[in-house]
Amino acid sequence: MQNLNKLWKIFNEKFTDTGLAKGAFSTPGRVNLIGEHTDYNEGFVLPIAIGKKIIMLGQLRNDRLVQVFDLGYKAEANFSLDNLSPYKKDTWVNYLMGVMDEMQKAGYLLQGVNLIFISNIPKGAGLSSSAALEVVTALTMAKLNSLEIEPVKMARLCRRAENNFVGVACGIMDQYVSCLGQKNYALFIDCRSNDYDLIPFKDHNYQIVICNSKVQRGLVNSEYNKRKEECKMAAEFFNHKLKREIRALRDITIDEYEIYQSQLPEVIARRARHVISENRRVQTGVQALRMGNYSTFGQLMIESHKSLKDDYEVSCAELDLLVDLASKQEGVLGARMTGAGFGGCTVNLLRREYIDAFEKTIKQGYKKITGIIPDIYVTPPAEGAKVLELRR
Secondary structure (H helix, E strand, O other): OOOHHHHHHHHHHHOOOOOOOEEEEEEEEEEEEEOOOOHHHOOEEEEEEEEEEEEEEEEEOOOOEEEEEEOOOOEEEEEEOOOOOOOOOOOHHHHHHHHHHHHHHOOOOOOOEEEEEEEOOOOOOOOOHHHHHHHHHHHHHHHHOOOOOOHHHHHHHHHHHHHHHHOOOOOOHHHHHHHHOOOOEEEEEEOOOOOEEEEEOOOOOEEEEEEEOOOOOOOHHHHHHHHHHHHHHHHHHHHHHOOOOOOOHHHOOHHHHHHHHHHOOHHHHHHHHHHHHHHHHHHHHHHHHHOOOHHHHHHHHHHHHHHHHHOOOOOOHHHHHHHHHHHOOOOEEEEEEEOOOOOOEEEEEEEHHHHHHHHHHHHHHHHHHHOOOOEEEEOOOOOOOEEEEEEO
């Protein structure tokens, strides 16, 4: 990433100084340590903010025009705050527009703005570059327009932008961790109540390592919607069977599941088993981290991958290969696919002294079979959205 001085230089070459408030802001991507496909089942997730981020520079204008330049893709767009409707092509612009639209709908008064941004969050890898773009836009617009929006409110606003304007039915996890993530902490989120808790991840002998398969996530939308439907069918089945209200699979215990599983269609039974057991793994994992028990946490990651692969069927050959290679390495406590699946990344828990050997062996082993050299990122839990500088 270029340093701020360099970025301001580009900004000043691109735009005329309006003499109004200006500033620089950053937000991170995220990786989910455990709790996959539980969010839309009103369950539990445990992501961290990562060291990859978006930096945005902005300055207010005296009119209602927004001019934005994406440095990475050398793409630009101009639009008016009075006329926000989604683009059919250049869809990246919709993430910024959607946030500004939701801010105005919430009654916040915005001025036009000149913006540039640059990102080193890999796109299409399931590390949430889209939520980071939404949150950095919200933070930039809020601070430049002197608006106080607390992080939880900002996360919800960004989620609405993605649901309503971009048209993606995402849960709250990505925006929450982008807004609320903290250094050396994972973020435990209850996706029903939206309550959250910071869980310490402070032992520097252990590191989170992300392996990017470089397989663009295919199938995600169609299969994702199918899984949601299957989970809904399972929840409705339990709602008929049990003598209490079942709103989502999060309401079923493992014991209840085992009593009735044989009455469910085989595929639906497997989908339900994944979600119910994964929710339990997240809760057990949180307890393990609180006690500094990293080996238990690693074991839960391994179980999570097996469940995603066999019961939920959202893995792919490349992700399975990365997990397989990792689990044979010395010093690896846990490995699993992360994100929606069908490509993207794996997340691994390692003893720190084994990282170099791990990187070398994974790269060689993966390339030998797939012909692809995977990208590998070592990242302790990073901090969430922040103001880098603000000049009024």
